[in-house]
Amino acid sequence: MDGAEPLLILLLGALIVAIDGHLVFRGSVGYLGEVYRPGRARQVATLATVLFHLVMLGAVALVASVGLDPNAGIQPLLARIGVLLLLTALAHGVTMAVLSRLREQQLSTLIAETQIAVEKRPVLGHPVEPDPEIVRRLNGQRDMPPPAEAPANGAPADDPGF
Numbered sequence: 148m149d150g151a152e153p154l155l156i157l158l159l160g161a162l163i164v165a166i167d168g169h170l171v172f173r174g175s176v177g178y179l180g181e182v183y184r185p186g187r188a189r190q191v192a193t194l195a196t197v198l199f200h201l202v203m204l205g206a207v208a209l210v211a212s213v214g215l216d217p218n219a220g221i222q223p224l225l226a227r228i229g230v231l232l233l234l235t236a237l238a239h240g241v242t243m244a245v246l247s248r249l250r251e252q253q254l255s256t257l258i259a260e261t262q263i264a265v266e267k268r269p270v271l272g273h274p275v276e277p278d279p280e281i282v283r284r285l286n287g288q289r290d291m292p293p294p295a296e297a298p299a300n301g302a303p304a305d306d307p308g309f
Contacts, residue, residue: 152223152224164203261282
């Protein structure tokens with residue numbers, strides 16, 4: 148494989164990065180969607196995924212450019228692919244850690260906003276209800292069902308009436 152080896156490494160590396168980057172993006176939108184608004188979760192996931200792609204494509208270019216003996220056989224090619232896979236796994240883990248930290252930070256912000264909203268009470272002494280959107284995101288629910296109304300006979304809503 149005289150001159151084709153670096154090109155093959157570039158193509159295989161780009162394919163590995165594209166597949167893993169797609170998986171990172173798809174997983175992070177749902178993961179961040181639990182605490183961010185849907186549009187905002189997609190933006191944050193896009194930023195993290197673009198960073199992942201840039202770092203990994205740079206690593207692919209560096210691994211492909213390292214000069215090895217062209218007559219060494221298949222072993223150097225396999226070694227380079229192994230290095231790319233290890234670097235991809237490392238970058239994947241770092242990206243997940245960054246996304247986890249962003250999610251925890253946003254969750255802390257939501258909790259603080261809810262506590263502030265509950266503590267602020269009007270002058271007349273009536274409590275201020277927390278924002279239902281914040282409560283929904285804190286509970287991790289996509290769509291909250293409306294509260295069940297109690298029957299007219301005073302029995303609990305889930306009472307079968309036996």
